[in-house]
Amino acid sequence: MTDFKPTAETLRLKEILTAPEAKERKALAEHLAFSTDMNTADARALLAIAPVDRSTASKWSFAALNTQSTTGAEDQDAAPWSAVADQLNKEMKAAKPGFVAPLLTH
Numbered sequence: 116m117t118d119f120k121p122t123a124e125t126l127r128l129k130e131i132l133t134a135p136e137a138k139e140r141k142a143l144a145e146h147l148a149f150s151t152d153m154n155t156a157d158a159r160a161l162l163a164i165a166p167v168d169r170s171t172a173s174k175w176s177f178a179a180l181n182t183q184s185t186t187g188a189e190d191q192d193a194a195p196w197s198a199v200a201d202q203l204n205k206e207m208k209a210a211k212p213g214f215v216a217p218l219l220t221h
Contacts, residue, residue, distance in 0.1 A: 130155040136162035143168070165199050 121129075128148045131137065136159050137144035143165050147158040207214045 127155055131158045131162075134159050134162060139167040140165050141168060161199070161203060166196060 131148040132144055134144070134155075140162050144158075144162060147153050147161065151158075153161075204214075
């Protein structure tokens with residue numbers, strides 16, 4: 116058996132997908148890992164400011180969504196996904212002339 120030596124890209128994928136910031140932002144982490152060439156530090160920074168994916172976050176159970184007010188401070192601190200995407204696209208266009216944002220659908 117030969118010793119497995121992961122490639123730099125394999126390490127990048129692992130670091131993004133297993134980062135603490137990716138814990139409740141799985142969809143965004145997967146997008147950054149597989150659909151961009153963003154480095155690990157930038158991906159983690161973006162994940163850190165992105166809103167939590169409420170469909171996977173434990174504190175946002177179905178029961179909690181039906182009983183919790185969504186007008187608290189946490190919503191004021193969290194940027195909507197569109198704002199995060201707009202900011203990311205703006206930064207990519209500035210860094211890479213000719214960059215065209217991918218069309219994403221859910």
